[in-house]
Amino acid sequence: MRGTVLYGPRDVRFEERAFPKIMKPTDAIVRISAACVCGSDLWPYRGIQPIEQPTPMGHEYCGIVEEVGKDVRTIKAGQFVVGSFATSDNTCAICKHGYQSSCVQREFMSAAQAPFLRVPLADGTLVSTSDMPSKDLIPSLLTLSDVMGTGWFAADAANVKPGSTVGVVGDGAVGLLGVLSAKQMGAERIIAMSRHSTRQKLAREFGATDIVTERGEQGIARIKELTKGIGADSVLECVGTQESMMQAISSTRPGGYVGFVGVPHGVSLDLGQFFYTHVHLHGGPAPVRRYLPELIKLVLDGKINPGKVFDLTLPLDQVAEGYRAMDERRAIKALLHPNGTK
Amino acid sequence: MRGTVLYGPRDVRFEERAFPKIMKPTDAIVRISAACVCGSDLWPYRGIQPIEQPTPMGHEYCGIVEEVGKDVRTIKAGQFVVGSFATSDNTCAICKHGYQSSCVQREFMSAAQAPFLRVPLADGTLVSTSDMPSKDLIPSLLTLSDVMGTGWFAADAANVKPGSTVGVVGDGAVGLLGVLSAKQMGAERIIAMSRHSTRQKLAREFGATDIVTERGEQGIARIKELTKGIGADSVLECVGTQESMMQAISSTRPGGYVGFVGVPHGVSLDLGQFFYTHVHLHGGPAPVRRYLPELIKLVLDGKINPGKVFDLTLPLDQVAEGYRAMDERRAIKALLHPNGTK
Numbered sequence: 001m002r003g004t005v006l007y008g009p010r011d012v013r014f015e016e017r018a019f020p021k022i023m024k025p026t027d028a029i030v031r032i033s034a035a036c037v038c039g040s041d042l043w044p045y046r047g048i049q050p051i052e053q054p055t056p057m058g059h060e061y062c063g064i065v066e067e068v069g070k071d072v073r074t075i076k077a078g079q080f081v082v083g084s085f086a087t088s089d090n091t092c093a094i095c096k097h098g099y100q101s102s103c104v105q106r107e108f109m110s111a112a113q114a115p116f117l118r119v120p121l122a123d124g125t126l127v128s129t130s131d132m133p134s135k136d137l138i139p140s141l142l143t144l145s146d147v148m149g150t151g152w153f154a155a156d157a158a159n160v161k162p163g164s165t166v167g168v169v170g171d172g173a174v175g176l177l178g179v180l181s182a183k184q185m186g187a188e189r190i191i192a193m194s195r196h197s198t199r200q201k202l203a204r205e206f207g208a209t210d211i212v213t214e215r216g217e218q219g220i221a222r223i224k225e226l227t228k229g230i231g232a233d234s235v236l237e238c239v240g241t242q243e244s245m246m247q248a249i250s251s252t253r254p255g256g257y258v259g260f261v262g263v264p265h266g267v268s269l270d271l272g273q274f275f276y277t278h279v280h281l282h283g284g285p286a287p288v289r290r291y292l293p294e295l296i297k298l299v300l301d302g303k304i305n306p307g308k309v310f311d312l313t314l315p316l317d318q319v320a321e322g323y324r325a326m327d328e329r330r331a332i333k334a335l336l337h338p339n340g341t342k
Numbered sequence: 343m344r345g346t347v348l349y350g351p352r353d354v355r356f357e358e359r360a361f362p363k364i365m366k367p368t369d370a371i372v373r374i375s376a377a378c379v380c381g382s383d384l385w386p387y388r389g390i391q392p393i394e395q396p397t398p399m400g401h402e403y404c405g406i407v408e409e410v411g412k413d414v415r416t417i418k419a420g421q422f423v424v425g426s427f428a429t430s431d432n433t434c435a436i437c438k439h440g441y442q443s444s445c446v447q448r449e450f451m452s453a454a455q456a457p458f459l460r461v462p463l464a465d466g467t468l469v470s471t472s473d474m475p476s477k478d479l480i481p482s483l484l485t486l487s488d489v490m491g492t493g494w495f496a497a498d499a500a501n502v503k504p505g506s507t508v509g510v511v512g513d514g515a516v517g518l519l520g521v522l523s524a525k526q527m528g529a530e531r532i533i534a535m536s537r538h539s540t541r542q543k544l545a546r547e548f549g550a551t552d553i554v555t556e557r558g559e560q561g562i563a564r565i566k567e568l569t570k571g572i573g574a575d576s577v578l579e580c581v582g583t584q585e586s587m588m589q590a591i592s593s594t595r596p597g598g599y600v601g602f603v604g605v606p607h608g609v610s611l612d613l614g615q616f617f618y619t620h621v622h623l624h625g626g627p628a629p630v631r632r633y634l635p636e637l638i639k640l641v642l643d644g645k646i647n648p649g650k651v652f653d654l655t656l657p658l659d660q661v662a663e664g665y666r667a668m669d670e671r672r673a674i675k676a677l678l679h680p681n682g683t684k
Contacts, residue, residue, distance in 0.1 A: 093572050094596050102596035102620050230435050245613065254436050254444035254626075264613035271587065271606035278444050278626040284596075284617050 003114030004057045004319045009047030010327070012320040017056065020111070020118035025071035028122035030081060033063040034142045035113045036310065037322045037334045038085075039172045040263055045323050048265060057319075058113030059085040060145040062138065065128075072122045079128040082296060083119050084288035085109050085146040090124030100124070100289035108285075113319055115338040127292040133300065139307030139335055140299045143177065147333065148295060148306040149288030150261045151177030151238070155185055156291075157259030157282040158234035162186030165227050168208070169248045170238030170262060171199040173309040173333040176206055178236040178261075180306060183207025184298070187234075191226055193219060193247070199332060202308060215247065223251040231256060237283070242267045254278035261286060310335040345456030346399045346661045351389030352669070354662040359398065362453070362460035367413035370464035372423060375405040376484045377455045378652065379664045379676045380427075381514045382605055387665050390607060399661075400455030401427040402487040404480065407470075414464045421470040424638060425461050426630035427451050427488040432466030442466070442631035450627075455661055457680040469634040475642065481649030481677055482641045485519065489675065490637060490648040491630030492603045493519030493580070497527055498633075499601030499624040500576035504528030507569050510550075511590045512580030512604060513541040515651040515675040518548055520578040520603075522648060525549025526640070529576075533568055535561060535589070541674060544650060557589065565593040573598060579625070582606045596620035603628060652677040 003017035020029055035058050043049040062082040068075055075081060087107045088100035095103050107120055119125055133141060140148075151174050160166055166182040168175050171194035182190050183206060191210040192203035200211050212222045224231055231253035237245055240262030248258045249269075260283030274281075298304045312331035314322050315338075322334030345359040362371055377400050385391040404424040410417055417423060429449045430442035437445050449462055461467055475483060482490075493516050502508055508524040510517050513536035524532050525548060533552040534545035542553050554564045566573055573595035579587055582604030590600045591611075602625030616623075640646045654673035656664050657680075664676030 093570050097595065097597045099597040099620050102618075228435050253439065255439045255441040260613070260617070264617050267613040269611040269613055269616075271602070271609040271611055274611075275602070275606050275626050276444075278441050278629075280622065280624040282622040284620040287620075 001115050002317065003111060006044055006051060006055045006057050008051070010045060012045065012057070012323050014317050014319050017114065020116050022067060022069045023118065024120060025069035026121050026123065027069045028072055028075055028119045028126065029066040030061065030063040030083070030117045030119055031066045032061055032112065032115055032117055032338050034138050035316070035336045036060050036142060037319070037326055037336070038146055039174060041323065042327055043263065043265065045327060056111035058111060059109040060142060060147065061112040061117055062142045062145060066116065068122055075122045075126050075128060080132050081126040081128045082141050082144050082292060083126040084149070084292065086285055086288070087119070087121045087125045088289050089121050090289060095124070098290045099287050101285040101287045113316065113336060115316065125289065127296060129296060129300065137299060139310050140305055141296065142335065143306040143309065144288070144292060144295045144299065146288060147173045147309065148177045149291050150174050150286040152181040152291050152295065153286035154178045154236040154238055154259040154261040154283070155181035155234070158236050159257040159280070160185040160187050160234045163188045164233045165189040167191045167193070167223050167232040167235040167251045168238065169193050169235060169244050171196055171203065172238060174261060175236065175238035176202050176309055176332070177306050178238055179203050179208050180206040180304060182236070184304060189226070191223055191232065196329070202332070205308070219247060220250045227253065230254070233257070234259065238262050240264045240267065245269070249274065249277055249279050252277070252279045256280070257282070259283055309333045313337065343457050344659065345453060348386055348393060348397045348399050350393070352387060354387065354399070354665050356659050356661050359456065362458050364409060364411045365460065366462060367411040368463050368465065369411045370414055370417055370461045370468065371408040372403065372405040372425070372459045372461055373408045374403055374454065374457055374459055374680050376480050377658070377678045378402050378484060379661070379668055379678070380488060381516060383665065384669055385605065385607065387669060398453035400453060401451040402484060402489065403454040403459055404484045404487060408458065410464055417464045417468050417470060422474050423468040423470045424483050424486050424634060425468040426491070426634065428627055428630070429461070429463045429467045430631050431463050432631060437466070440632045441629050443627040443629045455658065455678060457658065467631065469638060471638060471642065479641060481652050482647055483638065484677065485648040485651065486630070486634060486637045486641065488628070488630060489515045489651065490519045491633050492516050492628040494523040494633050494637065495628035496520045496578040496580055496601040496603040496625070497523035497576070500578050501599040501622070502527040502529050502576045505530045506575045507531040509533045509535070509565050509574040509577040509593045510580065511535050511577060511586050513538055513545065514580060516603060517578065517580035518544050518651055518674065519648050520580055521545050521550050522548040522646060524578070526646060531568070533565055533574065538671070540653070544674070547650070561589060562592045569595065572596070575599070576601065580604050582609065584609045587611070591616065591619055591621050594619070594621045598622070599624070601625055651675045655679065
């Protein structure tokens with residue numbers, strides 16, 4: 001089979017790879033129904049997070065179980081599954097607290113931008129649906145693997161509750177799905193920070209009540225104007241830069257919450273200053289596995305349609321164009337179909 | 343009258359000062375029943391936090407109202423009151439969220455190490471008792487002004503709940519009262535980090551179930567041993583150095599909480615590392631005013647006796663010895679009595 005490998009900055013290749021096989025008795029092999037390019041894939045793509053060797057790419061996936069190892073109990077061949085970008089046994093003390101993405105056996109997935117994928121710890125990482133979902137639901141189910149689960153965690157980590165005022169920093173797919181998550185959790189006012197009309201439109205569609213185009217001090221002032229002069233109850237930081245983190249913290253009211261899910265790159269926090277903000281800070285790699293059952297139900301019941309973030313669909317062998325389009329912000333997020341591959 | 347003024351590193355003077363008077367119609371003048379030296383007073387005392395001019399010291403106080411301004415409604419002359427180290431109107435949007443120490447009208451108190459004190463925003467800053475408390479309760483009531491309120495906030499910010507496992511970094515008065523607070527909130531296991539036998543003893547008395555004398559990597563390993571290998575649910579950071587903050591974060595389980603109340607001095611947090619800890623972080627100047635009614639009741643009902651942290655009592659004119667004893671760690675905390683002053 002052929003799969004996606006990053007060789008260096010802006011050098012994505014779709015090339016011959018070994019067919020994945022069961023290596024441990026807890027593994028499963030999944031035939032990928034759809035995969036996609038993640039915002040976090042752009043860090044190594046841009047060379048900001050250097051790679052040491054050619055690296056198989058992709059960690060968002062859903063599909064049909066092809067084969068399972070002999071110790072796999074709940075997942076069976078033929079089932080449709082969605083899995084987390086981080087593997088988990090779902091039984092350790094950390095998993096029991098709901099932080100499966102810090103599981104003692106965690107591995108970060110890769111090589112999902114391919115027709116077949118090996119998933120370790122299948123019982124603890126994958127969630128199956130009772131029936132085969134209709135094709136039109138595949139994009140939304142795919143998002144649950146990372147991008148939607150991450151937006152959901154951002155809102156949850158930022159303590160969004162019914163009636164909350166919420167700010168969202170970042171208009172990438174995670175930020176937009178953070179808007180959708182905040183809406184679903186009952187937020188009354190959702191302020192999306194965006195300068196890009198396509199993204200503003202989708203933010204509105206997902207539930208944003210206000211759009212702020214200003215950044216820095218002006219952006220903070222604008223958010224305060226909209227929130228009784230004190231800042232938002234909850235702010236979702238969905239970028240991962242020093243500037244975006246400061247924007248998020250400064251836009252939050254004393255006693256409010258920042259949920260941060262943008263993987264921080266070179267971000268440091270002066271705690272002597274942070275102390276006087278009285279802001280709660282929580283984030284990290286989203287414990288997607290915790291949310292999967294609930295989010296799958298919301299998608300199957302037609303309550304949420306996070307698949308709308310895909311504004312570019314490509315056959316898998318054109319994966320390099322997916323990276324380019326996202327890098328150049330021509331696309332919010334690119335969905336990849338193995339079926340269309342030549 | 344005479345009051346306490348810091349002139350520079352280790353230069354504390356008790357000298358003639360103007361008698362405080364009502365300056366705004368919302369002020370009150372309080373005749374101090376007892377004051378004390380705060381751990382945070384040691385930062386400027388040691389020259390770590392430089393002062394620009396001779397500075398009147400002291401921000402922990404309780405006493406009897408001498409006089410009130412014409413706009414003061416609820417506080418009356420003759421009442422016994424405890425006040426927060428931070429003034430608050432207790433009516434602004436931030437106060438309504440329970441963060442009175444970030445009130446839009448906040449001032450940090452000073453000049454409380456004196457026989458009389460002007461308290462701005464008396465209605466929003468002071469809480470009166472219905473009767474005159476007995477003398478033996480004065481030390482405990484005094485602690486509510488800052489040190490006990492701060493320990494309580496540390497435990498609250500660290501989300502201590504019935505059954506929690508709790509770590510406490512710092513065996514100063516705040517850390518010790520953090521132990522007492524965690525106990526009061528129902529923590530099952532309370533691990534105090536201390537190398538000092540007097541402080542270990544008081545920690546045990548306040549409810550510590552375990553004492554860890556190791557620091558750094560060994561201290562972290564010891565706490566993990568005591569907490570199913572994953573770290574404590576809640577850790578109270580009561581020091582304010584880089585080392586103590588790292589100790590606290592590394593001793594917390596993924597998904598756990600750090601409550602930090604030690605005023606950070608030169609502490610910075612690498613969010614790229616913090617991201618993967620999955621720790622919740624919250625702290626700041628304690629919103630003592632929020633807690634005062636509840637804590638006063640606990641003291642008056644004999645449920646808590648935080649005044650035990652005072653292991654040195656001096657007449658106010660010997661305040662310099664109080665600073666020395668705390669600086670040299672001969673005393674945990676020094677109580678100052680205006681009545682004993684010559």
